[in-house]
Amino acid sequence: MxxxxxxxxxxxxxxxxxxxxxxxxxxxxxxxxxxxxxxxHEVTVGEFKQFISFSAITIGGIITQTDGMRSLNIHRATIIQ
Known part of the structure; x- marks a missing residue:
């Protein structure tokens, strides 16, 4: 980073x-x-979810695309709340 x-x-x-x-x-x-x-490096939603599942990090919301729609695992992780 x-x-x-x-x-x-x-x-x-x-x-x-x-x-x-x-x-x-x-x-x-x-x-x-x-x-x-x-x-x-760009990270897909699926990659980020996998990272979260193996770490002690928690997120307080959802992972979305910039247009506010829920992302599929193949989309880039652009907004993490």
Missing amino acids: VLIRGGNFEMGDSKSDPEEWMEDAQEIHTVELDSFYMDV
């Missing part, structure tokens, strides 16, 4: 973007992100 250092960045839309998908965007604002670790 590698450390991704936290910091501040500007997030949002200036409201000058006419794209329809930007309708729900918030105005530009500063976001502070804490440091976190990210694996350097």
Whole structure:
């Protein structure tokens, strides 16, 4: 795993973007992100479940895809709650 250092960045839309998908965007604002670790290799949901079953680690929720749908074991593990 590698450390991704936290910091501040500007997030949002200036409201000058006419794209329809930007309708729900918030105005530009500063976001502070804490440091976190990210694996350097992709891991499937099945691989992650196997890892969890052999370790003392517990997760507090479900493993999902970025679109919020439950993942099959062959999908990449993208959100772990």
